Amino acid sequence: AQSVTQPDIHITVSEGASxxxxxxxxxxxxxxxxxxxxxxxxxxxxxxxxxxxxxxVQGIKGFEAEFKRSQSSFNLRKPSVHWSDAAEYFCALAGTNFGNEKLTFGTGTRLTIIP
Amino acid sequence: EPEVTQTPSHQVTQMGQEVILHCVPISNHLYFYWYRQILGQKVEFLVSFYNNEISEKSEIFDDQFSVERPDGSNFTLKIRSTKLEDSAMYFCASSEAGRKNGELFFGEGSRLTVL
Known part of the structure; x- marks a missing residue:
């Protein structure tokens, strides 16, 4: 079975912080x-x-993520957040076996940005 | 920029009624999906559709649910005899090359409320 865990339900960071x-x-x-x-x-x-x-891996909007096999992790990072980054973020996994088309999502992390 | 469009944005229905949710995927895409998100819970895979047939479905996608691509542009999700627990946001997605090589493009969702 495949699963994804996002331990943080809600995170608040200051604008400009990492x-x-x-x-x-x-x-x-x-x-x-x-x-x-x-x-x-x-x-x-x-x-x-x-x-x-x-x-x-590099993504859009200045985001990057690092895959660490030893820790079974894929953490998302951004060096300096902007107010427009406030949103819900979902990590997802897809299996590599043929015919497996589904994405398995985590429960999401809500990001709040404070001035 | 091409996008996946879903209608209606919100539908309220009585328990036991049939509901059809409509999706227009991006025109050159070949893979189509339905996901749902019950309020406060994770996004869950329902079904994937390729080459005019279901390629994969989850245990949620029982006989109450069906999908159809009636005219080459629309991709519909039918829910027969709705139940209270079917209340959720339903997301349609499409992909040019499947979840492995291609990005899934999601619509804005159709919120279904069953009373």
Whole structure:
């Protein structure tokens, strides 16, 4: 079975501060990993994805994530957050076996930015 | 920028009624998905659809649910005899090349309220 855990339900950071959102996964091999963002009233937008290769992946809006196999983690980072980054962030996993099309999502982390 | 569009944005229905949620995926995409998010819970996979047939479905997607691509542009989710626990946000997504090689593009969701 595959699963994703986002330990932090809600995080508050000051504008301009650095950010790290945690994601841990459970899967029998190295999965495909994704971070999505959901702004209020919007659909889910892909920030970045990891399939293979370089374990540090760059995404849109200045976000990056690092895959660490030893820790089964795929944490999302941003060096300096902007007020527009306030949103819900979802980590997701896809299995690598043929025919497995589903994404398994974490419960999400709500990010609040304070001035 | 092409986008996935969903209608209605919000539907209220009585328990036991049938509901059809509509989605127009991005025109050159080949893979289609429905996900749902019960309030306060994680986004859950329902079904994936490729080459005019279901390629994968979750245990949630029982006989109460069906999907159809009636005319080459629309992708519908039908829920027969709705139950209170079907109240959720339903997201449609499409992808050019499936979850492995392609990004999933999500619509803004259809909120279903069952009374």
């Amino acid at each position: 950010l790290e959102l945690r994601c841990n996964y459970s899967y029998g091999a190295t999965p495909y990993l994704f971070w999505y963002v959901q702004s209020p009233g919007q659909g889910l937008q892909l920030l970045l994805k990891y399939f293979s290769g370089d374990t540090l």
